[in-house]
Amino acid sequence: MDTGAVAVLAGIAAFGGLLGVLAGLFGLRQVRRVQRTGVCVAALVKQPPGRTSDGSGRPRPLLQFVTEDERVMEIVCPVAPTRRRPLTDGDRVLLRYDPADPRTVVVQGREHLGLERAFIAGGAAVLLLSLTLLTVA
Template identity: 70%
Template structure:
């Protein structure tokens, strides 16, 4: 494979890696912003209407809360139920919501920032691999 083709492939991979880094950083920033500056309220955990118990265990529950301007919001929970911390129908959880877009919520104590960190780390590794590949190919010319 000639140097030009390798350079193009490395550039495309580096672009994809940088995109992954930016997506992860944006997700972390949004979660932190909503947690710190959002309105904190209690939300009621509800299972999907019409879903039986087996189905509702697989689906993310609904969160119902009242905004500052007295609107009742019902949003899909941004995090799934786990064995360690299950969401049961009728539970109360603390959430923060963005007043500009109340559908954007963060469940306190269950932020799950791991996927964003994986995007950042994976993207950085792809960029590093791309640059290393490019340097090795150019140096071997």
């Protein structure tokens, strides 16, 4: 490959890596902001209507809670249930919601920050790879 093609490839990779890092940082920032400034409430876990009996397709459960200003909110759970920690119909979970936008929630103990950290690490790796390509070319 000639130097110009490598530089273009490195530039595209650097842009993609930067987007990955920024997406991960934004996700971490949102979770920490809601944890710090959000209102803590108990939410009721409800299974969405039309759930199949064999469990195929497994839609995420709904969370129903009441805000400080007495509005009843019902949102899709931001985290999927796992075998170790299932979210069954009728369970109660603690969550924090953003008072400015009650649809923005963080379920206590189920933050799963691994995805955001993976975006940061993957983006940084691609960014370093693109810088390496530029120095070699």
